[in-house]
Amino acid sequence: MHSDLSVRNLVVNYGPVRALHGVSFDVPEGQVAALVGSNGAGKSTILKSICGLLKPIEGEIRVGDKIMSPRPGDPLRHGVALSPEGRRLFGRLSVEENLMMGAYTVRDKAARDQMLDRVFVYFPKLKERRRQMAGSLSGGEQQMCAIGRALMVQPRVLLLDEPSLGIAPIIVAELATIIQEISRDLSMTVLLVEQNAQMALSIAETGVVLETGKVVLTGTGHELLASPEVRAAYLGT
Amino acid sequence: MSVTSTSTAGGVRPMKLVGAILLTLAATIPWFTGSTFHFHIAVMVCISAMATSGLAVIAWVGQLSLAHAAFAGIGAYTSVLLVVRFDLPVLLGLPAGALVAGAVAFVIGSPLLRLRGVYFVLITFALNELFRLIMLDIPEYSGGSSGIAGIPKISLFGITLSSYQAVYPFALVCLSLVIGLLVLIRRGQLGRRFAAVEENLDLAESSGIPTARTQNIAFTIGSAIAGFAGAFLAHYVGFISPETFGFQLSVSYVIMLVTGGRLALWGPLVGALFLTPLPEFLRGAVEYQHIIYGVVLIAVLRFLPQGLVGLPAQLAQKGGRA
Numbered sequence: 274m275h276s277d278l279s280v281r282n283l284v285v286n287y288g289p290v291r292a293l294h295g296v297s298f299d300v301p302e303g304q305v306a307a308l309v310g311s312n313g314a315g316k317s318t319i320l321k322s323i324c325g326l327l328k329p330i331e332g333e334i335r336v337g338d339k340i341m342s343p344r345p346g347d348p349l350r351h352g353v354a355l356s357p358e359g360r361r362l363f364g365r366l367s368v369e370e371n372l373m374m375g376a377y378t379v380r381d382k383a384a385r386d387q388m389l390d391r392v393f394v395y396f397p398k399l400k401e402r403r404r405q406m407a408g409s410l411s412g413g414e415q416q417m418c419a420i421g422r423a424l425m426v427q428p429r430v431l432l433l434d435e436p437s438l439g440i441a442p443i444i445v446a447e448l449a450t451i452i453q454e455i456s457r458d459l460s461m462t463v464l465l466v467e468q469n470a471q472m473a474l475s476i477a478e479t480g481v482v483l484e485t486g487k488v489v490l491t492g493t494g495h496e497l498l499a500s501p502e503v504r505a506a507y508l509g510t
Numbered sequence: 511m512s513v514t515s516t517s518t519a520g521g522v523r524p525m526k527l528v529g530a531i532l533l534t535l536a537a538t539i540p541w542f543t544g545s546t547f548h549f550h551i552a553v554m555v556c557i558s559a560m561a562t563s564g565l566a567v568i569a570w571v572g573q574l575s576l577a578h579a580a581f582a583g584i585g586a587y588t589s590v591l592l593v594v595r596f597d598l599p600v601l602l603g604l605p606a607g608a609l610v611a612g613a614v615a616f617v618i619g620s621p622l623l624r625l626r627g628v629y630f631v632l633i634t635f636a637l638n639e640l641f642r643l644i645m646l647d648i649p650e651y652s653g654g655s656s657g658i659a660g661i662p663k664i665s666l667f668g669i670t671l672s673s674y675q676a677v678y679p680f681a682l683v684c685l686s687l688v689i690g691l692l693v694l695i696r697r698g699q700l701g702r703r704f705a706a707v708e709e710n711l712d713l714a715e716s717s718g719i720p721t722a723r724t725q726n727i728a729f730t731i732g733s734a735i736a737g738f739a740g741a742f743l744a745h746y747v748g749f750i751s752p753e754t755f756g757f758q759l760s761v762s763y764v765i766m767l768v769t770g771g772r773l774a775l776w777g778p779l780v781g782a783l784f785l786t787p788l789p790e791f792l793r794g795a796v797e798y799q800h801i802i803y804g805v806v807l808i809a810v811l812r813f814l815p816q817g818l819v820g821l822p823a824q825l826a827q828k829g830g831r832a
Contacts, residue, residue: 345716346718349718355716357713357716361710361713362713363705363706363709363710363713363714364709365705365709366702366705366706366709370702370705373702374702374706374714374717374719375717377717377718377719378717378718422717
């Protein structure tokens, strides 16, 4: 199976400070990959680079066989969608309006409506609350809305930044299952960036552990969950 | 707290009905009293409400223009010059005023709207002064500081609306058209785009919404409405000078908007309805108009951050808690 999202030897500086020291990993098509690591490991830097918001010193990012140019908007055109950290929503717009904003670049109305229905299948709560102001949703529902909004462009690669942040554990488990289902049903490539290593690795086919701008471990999610280093560093066992 | 309401006004349905009835009653007051003075004030309310509606459209994308009076002035001078020099019917002069004001806004909008927040406010403040100074500098068109007097009254198909009573229904129709336009924008895709840009510019940009163009559309529409209101004002009052469209008028529009409710659909109307008659009815207090406006503004910002439109919802909430 060929890789759908491929990060090759990525080097990124913030001014004089090197944030990524040649990071490489691959996410095969239709799989969930987890990118875990502590604060400052470089997770967000990788996401920003994939979104074209940072200009890497070296290295390249490919989606399918296209090399992304480091310009905002270029990755979106090639089917990369991001659900940002902190589930940024338009708080005063309704749930449905927020979702439709996600599909702003989709010209075909039928495709938009079809995707909306699909999002409502995965997140029935959003359907119940479609007319409600997004700002009045619970944290978990807001996260669902943010993921749903990213889905609205029918991305080929979905980037999820800390979806478990500040959400009740029971909802985190529910979200994890839904993310897995979405990836499987729509054969969507998902890159899950998480501090919650337990949740992320348990649903990931591929796991990448990052430390101070370097990849220190890779493997399947279950291998990493079982590895003593990961258990000691991230799971506290 | 209501959870189903998505409107920013936050009012519930019966309250909206009460509001609609109150507005209709307020609109009919001059006919009940039959007073010319009341008719005059009612027309002025309509004109202020139209201009403030234009400012509201700009506020919907999160920008505040202090050049609103200047755009009203552009509309006024356009219409007056076309009617006086080229014998255009006033009925065509009004939309021409709107068109030219909108066109000017469209052209200067794209560079200006790169500025945000207080910087945009400052540059528009400077623009309003610039408009006044330019107008004073070209007396052959503007009449200079002595202005243009004896402007033809509004006439519809040969019937001149010379009395206050005759203008008022036409003013109501124009105001309804402007508010109808606002409702259309608000309900449609464009309104959602405006709201998204107002609420979170970066998120809107990253969703693929062309935020700069969206703001320019709002600025153009809002300024065109100002041009229309300005042209109406010119033909109604019969006299304009560069001072008519000074900075103070811009500030008055801002205060009306904020008092009524900055983001609410009915904010401009409620604000104009409340503030236009206020100094007129406090006899002998007309010269204190700006002081009154200032006090009202402070009171509204302190006690009614959502404006007068938010008052019923706020009262309902208080009642619920007690």
